[in-house]
Amino acid sequence: MGFEGVLFYFFSAVLVTAAVAVITLRNPVHAALFLVVAFVAMAAHWIMLEAEFLGILLVLVYVGAVMVLFLFVVMMLDINISRLREGFVTLLPIGLVVAVGMMLVMAKVVGSSAFQVASPERAAADYSNTRALGELLYTEYVLAFEVAAVILLVAIIAAIVLTLRRRPDTKYVDPSEQVKVRREDRVRLVKMQAEKKQDRS
Template sequence: MDIRTGFFYLFSAVLLFAAFRVITARNPVHAALFLVLAFFQASAVWLLLRAEFLAISLVLVYVGAVMVLFLFVVMMLDIDVSSLRAGFWKHFPVAASVGALIALEMAAVLMGGFRPEEPRPMSAAVQAAAQGVQYSNTKELGKLLYTNYLYPLEVAAVILLVAIVAAIALTLRQRKDTRHVDASDQVRVKARDRLQIVKLPPTVAAPPAEPVTAAVENKA
C-alpha cells in the first residue's frame, strides 16, 4: 500500500466519522462543526483525485460561506432542541425506510462500477500526464460544463433564481404579528408631514383658587 492509498483511507475514515457525528450530535453547533470537518476531508479526497478546482470550491463555497452563515444563525437563534426531538421516534420508521431505500439505490449504482469491464480509452488528463504535457483540469471542466452540459447548467441557474426570488418574497410578505413600513412612503415623505408647529401663548393665566372654607362646606 503506497502513501496515496494510506491518505485515502485516513481521509475516508475521518469523513465517515464526521458524517456519523453530524446526525448523532445533540448540540446543533457541534453538528455544524462536524459537517465542516466532513467537508474538509471530502476536499482532501478530491485533491487525491487531482481535482484541485472542485476541492477549493468545496472549501470556499460550503465551509467559507454556507457553514459560517449557518453557524451564525444557529448561535444567534434560541433553538429549543428538546422540542425538535419530540417527534423523532414518531417519524423514525418513515425516515428509516427512506434511508434504507437510498442506501440500496446507492449500492446498486456504486457496485456496478467495480465490475470488470473492457478497458476504456484514456481521458485527456491521463494522456496529458503520461506525455508530460501541462494539463489544467479547471480549463477542461469549464469546457465540458459550458458545451455538453450547458442546458442543465442553465436549468439549474433558473431554479436557483426562482428559489432566491421565492425566499425574498416569503421574507417581505406582510404579517399581522410584525410591523411593516413601506419604503416608498418613507422616500416621498416631507418635513411638513412629520412636523407640526402649534402656536401657544407664552403665558397662561392660572385659574383662581377656590377658598378653603367654601370647599369644606361643599364637602360637608
C-alpha cells in the same frame, strides 16, 4: 499499499465518521460543524484525484460561505432543541427505512457497469482541470448549472424570510412614502429684511 492508499482510507474514515455524526447529533450547530469536517475530507479526496480546483472550491465555497451562512441561520432561528429530541425518537423508524433504501439504491448504481472503469492515467503537467471543467459546465451542462443557480437563489430568499421578524419597538420606514415627499413639505423659505449696519461714530 502505498502512502496514497493510506491517505485515501484515512480521509474516507474521517468522511464517514463526520457524515454519521451529522445525521445523529441532536444539536444543529454541532451537526453543522461536523459537516464542515466532512467537506474538508471530501476536498482531500478531490485533490488526491488531481481535481485541485474542485477541492479548493469545495473548501472556499461550502466551508467558507455556505456553512457560515447556515450557522448564522441556525443561530438566528432559535431552534428549540428539546422539541427536536422529542421528534428524533418518533421519526427514527422512518429514517432507518429511508436510509436503507438509499443505501440499496447507491449500491445498485455503484455496482453497475458504468462505474467499472480502469484506473485513470496521470494527466500531463500542462493539463488544466479548471479549463476542462469550465468547458463542460458552460456547454454540455449549462441547463443543470442554471437550475442549480435558481435553487441557490430560492434558498437564499428562504433564509432571509425565515429570519425576518417584526419587532414592535423598531421603527420602520415605508419607501413608498419616502418617494412621495415633496420639497414644500420639508423646506420652508423665510424672507427676512436685510439688517442695516449702524453707525456708531
